[in-house]
Amino acid sequence: MRKLVFIINPIAGNGKKDHLLNTIQEKLDGQKFRWEIQYTKGPKDATRIAKLAAAQGTDIVVAVGGDGTINEVAQGLVDSPACLGIVPMGSGNGLARHLQLPLQPEKAIGLLNQASCIQMDTCRVGKRLFLCTSGTGFEAKVSYTFSTLNGRGLWNYVRASLGEYFNYRPKLYTITIDGKTHKINAFSVTIANACQYGNNAFISPSANISDGLMDVCVIKAFPKFKALSLAYRLFNGTLEKSPYYQCQRGKKVRIECTDEHYLHYDGEPLKTDFPVDYTIQPKSLKVMCSAH
Numbered sequence: 001m002r003k004l005v006f007i008i009n010p011i012a013g014n015g016k017k018d019h020l021l022n023t024i025q026e027k028l029d030g031q032k033f034r035w036e037i038q039y040t041k042g043p044k045d046a047t048r049i050a051k052l053a054a055a056q057g058t059d060i061v062v063a064v065g066g067d068g069t070i071n072e073v074a075q076g077l078v079d080s081p082a083c084l085g086i087v088p089m090g091s092g093n094g095l096a097r098h099l100q101l102p103l104q105p106e107k108a109i110g111l112l113n114q115a116s117c118i119q120m121d122t123c124r125v126g127k128r129l130f131l132c133t134s135g136t137g138f139e140a141k142v143s144y145t146f147s148t149l150n151g152r153g154l155w156n157y158v159r160a161s162l163g164e165y166f167n168y169r170p171k172l173y174t175i176t177i178d179g180k181t182h183k184i185n186a187f188s189v190t191i192a193n194a195c196q197y198g199n200n201a202f203i204s205p206s207a208n209i210s211d212g213l214m215d216v217c218v219i220k221a222f223p224k225f226k227a228l229s230l231a232y233r234l235f236n237g238t239l240e241k242s243p244y245y246q247c248q249r250g251k252k253v254r255i256e257c258t259d260e261h262y263l264h265y266d267g268e269p270l271k272t273d274f275p276v277d278y279t280i281q282p283k284s285l286k287v288m289c290s291a292h
């Protein structure tokens with residue numbers, strides 16, 4: 001029998017989680033799995049639980065929540081033989097969407113019965129791990145504002161974005177990718193491992209999560225009247241066609257900016273000094289994917 005631990009973040013997203021115990025009993029194959037549920041008590045708790053589960057030889061550690069929860073679980077699993085499972089119940093669910101996992105909890109739990117695992121890359125900004133995206137500029141400001149709101153969910157992201165947009169000014173960044181430096185006046189700079197932030201906002205539509213490379217995606221300063229068309233391109237996966245967008249790939253990235261203090265990693269805001277350095281650890285995490 002395989003061992004499986006569910007780590008549930010009770011506050012992630014807007015979805016109610018009371019029914020999960022019944023759904024697990026109904027959908028998970030009891031012939032295949034011995035399983036248990038653990039609830040997080042606060043930030044970072046998921047890392048502690050995941051680390052312990054991996055050390056005890058758990059086969060699949062399932063993060064139940066959004067990208068923040070998945071990030072914390074992954075911190076406890078990198079470089080271990082345990083596979084990260086995902087029941088997406090967050091606000092954006094970027095990694096689950098990238099991996100094309102079902103977004104309905106019942107289906108995601110059912111998939112655990114026959115899911116296969118792949119090895120994915122993980123990235124770090126300084127010492128902090130991220131799986132989907134980390135970025136600075138406008139998106140970092142939005143993630144900071146989002147974290148100060150009372151609720152979570154998609155509409156609070158929209159509120160935070162609109163609230164920041166009208167006063168936001170692009171900044172001059174110096175970006176070094178594998179030793180090559182360029183300066184750019186940018187609205188946002190994103191380091192993408194996965195293709196999207198979440199909610200199908202495709203910042204790097206052709207990103208490959210196992211290619212050993214980070215995608216350095218820049219939205220350059222743009223005239224205000226282009227905002228809607230850029231937002232449209234972000235959500236229909238055609239940003240690569242915009243003249244205000246550029247994307248380069250690399251293994252080592254440094255971002256410098258004299259008047260920037262915010263970044264985010266997998267949507268978690270961080271106030272920090274610049275420059276910041278990004279590195280990638282190829283194929284360092286086992287993650288569940290849809291069976292093919």
Ligand SMILES: Nc1ncnc2c1ncn2[C@@H]1O[C@H](COP(=O)(O)OP(=O)(O)OP(=O)(O)O)[C@@H](O)[C@H]1O
Nearest residue numbers: 012013040041042043066067068069090091092093
């Ligand atoms: N018991 C808890 N009480 C309060 N906060 C918690 C608890 N457990 C975890 N957290 C924190 O909840 C935060 C949000 O979780 P998560 O990112 O999974 O949800 P989300 O933001 O709604 O979804 P997404 O990241 O997909 O947008 C994380 O920063 C995590 O540290």
